Amino acid sequence: MNSGARNLLLLSSSRLHGYGYLEHARAQLEDLFKAKNVKTVLFVPYALRDHDKYTATVSAALQPWGYAVEGLHTKPDPRRALREAQAIFVGGGNTFVLLKQLYELQLVELIRQLVLEQGLTYVGSSAGTNVATRSIHTTNDMPVMQPPTFEALALVPFNINPHYLDADLSSQHKGETRDERIEEFVSYHARPVLGLREGTSLRVQGDRATLLGERNAKLFKSDGSTVEYEPQSDLSFLLKE
Numbered sequence: 001m002n003s004g005a006r007n008l009l010l011l012s013s014s015r016l017h018g019y020g021y022l023e024h025a026r027a028q029l030e031d032l033f034k035a036k037n038v039k040t041v042l043f044v045p046y047a048l049r050d051h052d053k054y055t056a057t058v059s060a061a062l063q064p065w066g067y068a069v070e071g072l073h074t075k076p077d078p079r080r081a082l083r084e085a086q087a088i089f090v091g092g093g094n095t096f097v098l099l100k101q102l103y104e105l106q107l108v109e110l111i112r113q114l115v116l117e118q119g120l121t122y123v124g125s126s127a128g129t130n131v132a133t134r135s136i137h138t139t140n141d142m143p144v145m146q147p148p149t150f151e152a153l154a155l156v157p158f159n160i161n162p163h164y165l166d167a168d169l170s171s172q173h174k175g176e177t178r179d180e181r182i183e184e185f186v187s188y189h190a191r192p193v194l195g196l197r198e199g200t201s202l203r204v205q206g207d208r209a210t211l212l213g214e215r216n217a218k219l220f221k222s223d224g225s226t227v228e229y230e231p232q233s234d235l236s237f238l239l240k241e
Contacts, residue, residue, distance in 0.1 A: 005119035007036060008155060008204040010129040012162045012196035012213075014092055022061045024199055028212055029123065032203070033067065033087060036121050040068040042085040046101035047093025047127040054091060078105055082114060092126025092162075095139040099131050100147040112153050122155060126162045129196070133159045137185055138193050140178075156204060158238050159185070164195030164218060182220050192238060193220040202235065209235040 009025075009032045016024040033041075041062060045054040055071035062069050072088075075081035082088065088111070090098070102108050114120040124132045130139045131152045138159045167177040182193050196202065200213030211217050211233045219227045219235075229235065 004206040005117060006115060006155065006204050006206055007032065007119055007121045008115070008132065009123045009201055010132055010156075010160065010196075010204070011123070011125040011201040012129065012164070013198055014125040016199045020061070021057060025201060026065065028201060028203065029062075030065065032121060032123065035205075036087065036119070038067070038087040038121055040070060040086050041123075042072055042081060042088045043069050044072045044088055044090040044098075044128070046073070047091055047095065047098035054093075058089065058091065078107060079110055082107065082110055082120075085114075085120060087121035087123065089123040090125070090128030090131060092128055094144055095127040095130040095136045095141045096143045096147055097145045098127045099136055099150075099152060100145045102131065102153075103148050108153060112155065115153070115155050129160055129162050129202075132156060134191065135159060137189070138182060156202075156209070156239060159191055159193040160202070161193055161195045164197050166197075179220075179226075183224065186220050186222060186224060190222045192222050194218075194235070194238065195220065200231070204239070207236060207239055209239055211235055 009028055011025055014022050043055050043058050045051040048054045051073040059069035072078055072081055115122050130136050132155045133152055134154050135150045135152050137150055138161045140163055161182055165178050195218040197215045200215050200217055203210045203212050211229055211231055213231055216228045216230055
């Protein structure tokens with residue numbers, strides 16, 4: 001596949017304290033859309049139950065910036081709608097529900113082909129970022145639905161943990177930390193996981209990946225070690241894993 005066609009923005013979240021919906025990522029989104037002259041965004045709302053309400057929320061955010069929003073769930077032929085789309089935005093919610101629906105509608109292979117081979121612009125947020133990676137093993141969600149497999153779109157060859165949260169060293173809670181859960185995944189799969197803190201995102205242009213936002217990201221390497229990366233760090237090496 002021609003991964004050089006990739007034009008992705010993978011957000012940790014759509015909401016950030018102190019900002020309106022998607023507002024913290026406005027410059028990043030406009031950058032992404034202008035690169036391909038996008039005017040209409042096809043929204044994939046399957047991670048939440050109320051598809052109409054979810055699509056209206058996204059539309060209310062993007063329309064004032066000059067972008068029309070259409071819900072994939074309103075299209076009689078979703079596969080045709082994807083082929084004709086200028087850009088897709090896969091929203092957050094429950095990752096298991098989202099991936100199950102993508103498989104049931106037979107959209108996984110099609111989205112992968114359109115993004116990697118034809119350069120379809122892809123925005124993912126939270127669950128939408130999870131499904132863009134190799135698998136959904138590193139989601140924070142509860143498995144309220146069972147997809148046929150945890151293997152996902154594989155638009156990038158590693159895993160991401162959106163909403164990555166540092167351990168509170170002053171907490172009296174003695175349950176597993178996020179680090180321990182991610183380290184457990186790495187110990188079984190020997191695959192890197194990028195922990196995206198709130199307000200951060202990964203911009204992928206062809207074979208180049210750049211960390212965006214105001215905070216560091218934490219990389220859990222396949223050998224079990226960890227590294228912190230500052231905003232604007234070049235993470236292109238992850239695309240070669």
